[in-house]
Amino acid sequence: MAEKEEKERVCITGAGGYIASWVVKLLLSKGFIVHGTVREPCDGKNSHLKKLEKASENLKLFKADLLDYDGLCAAIDGCTGVFHIASPNLYPKVSNPQAEVVEPAVVGTLNILKACEKARVKKVVVVSSVAAVILNPSWPKDRPKDEECWSDPEICKAPENYYFLSKTLAESEAWKHARTSELDIVTVCPSFVFGPMLQPTLNASSYVFLTYLKGSFSVDQICVTNIYKICVLHYTLEVQFLFLTSLLYIYSLGLRFLDIRWT
Numbered sequence: 723m724a725e726k727e728e729k730e731r732v733c734i735t736g737a738g739g740y741i742a743s744w745v746v747k748l749l750l751s752k753g754f755i756v757h758g759t760v761r762e763p764c765d766g767k768n769s770h771l772k773k774l775e776k777a778s779e780n781l782k783l784f785k786a787d788l789l790d791y792d793g794l795c796a797a798i799d800g801c802t803g804v805f806h807i808a809s810p811n812l813y814p815k816v817s818n819p820q821a822e823v824v825e826p827a828v829v830g831t832l833n834i835l836k837a838c839e840k841a842r843v844k845k846v847v848v849v850s851s852v853a854a855v856i857l858n859p860s861w862p863k864d865r866p867k868d869e870e871c872w873s874d875p876e877i878c879k880a881p882e883n884y885y886f887l888s889k890t891l892a893e894s895e896a897w898k899h900a901r902t903s904e905l906d907i908v909t910v911c912p913s914f915v916f917g918p919m920l921q922p923t924l925n926a927s928s929y930v931f932l933t934y935l936k937g938s939f940s941v942d943q944i945c946v947t948n949i950y951k952i953c954v955l956h957y958t959l960e961v962q963f964l965f966l967t968s969l970l971y972i973y974s975l976g977l978r979f980l981d982i983r984w985t
């Protein structure tokens with residue numbers, strides 16, 4: 723795709739994370755000015771971002787926790803699009819999952835959406851997960867789980883399922899908020915994402931993958947998606963908010979994208 727002539731600004735939350743780093747790299751390569759939020763800009767785990775091509779001119783990092791509304795507003799100000807990718811998980815260790823995982827995911831998502839409204843952002847891509855889809859025992863057995871399917875929050879309340887709870891509540895709150903506002907959002911529900919890492923430290927899905935390769939656990943069935951596919955999907959969604967009159971844009975309005983169909 724041709725590089726953009728005018729430099730448009732987009733914000734990516736949790737820019738130093740596994741998926742977000744690839745999205746930052748891709749958007750920089752396409753000529754965007756990228757505002758990335760990170761919790762610790764000087765931490766070595768985010769150092770790879772500054773080494774990305776065009777980062778020295780076009781990447782600006784903002785220090786912001788998901789619970790820091792003012793910090794998020796500063797990062798989103800002036801942006802036409804936002805990719806909300808940051809989300810806590812249970813790796814490596816969490817002592818209070820409600821406070822450390824569920825609350826930042828849910829309140830953080832709402833903070834992002836409010837900051838987007840304030841900044842009159844054109845399009846927000848919220849990265850959810852199949853975790854918000856698959857824990858639904860009442861779903862008909864003969865129907866593959868699709869975009870209509872939601873994990874049951876009560877079942878997600880088991881201690882080992884707090885990540886599922888955080889993603890389910892964060893995505894459903896995002897949709898509730900979107901219905902009462904002018905915001906144009908889409909959500910993406912990837913499955914287990916793997917592929918090359920740009921960041922120097924292990925993220926949760928790469929850790930799980932490594933543990934699997936080492937034979938520490940086995941699974942009957944695992945559904946994976948490739949990091950490159952996620953980036954292409956993100957870029958396609960991003961393109962949609964730029965070409966407002968395109969057919970793609972019309973199709974994307976208010977949609978939930980499920981990466982795969984789960985049986």
Ligand SMILES: NC(=O)c1ccc[n+]([C@@H]2O[C@H](COP(=O)([O-])OP(=O)(O)OC[C@H]3O[C@@H](n4cnc5c(N)ncnc54)[C@H](OP(=O)(O)O)[C@@H]3O)[C@@H](O)[C@H]2O)c1
Nearest residue numbers: 736739740741761787788808809810826851914915925927
């Ligand atoms: N990887 C997968 O297989 C997979 C599958 C489905 C969905 N997803 C979703 O995709 C997104 C990215 O996942 P990933 O695998 O790339 O994870 P990751 O590498 O662990 O990245 C998560 C990012 O979120 C940030 N974060 C966590 N808690 C935060 C908080 N309270 N305030 C601000 N930032 C916070 C982290 O920042 P710090 O570095 O400061 O901790 C990190 O940058 C998440 O929304 C995840 O749920 C991932």
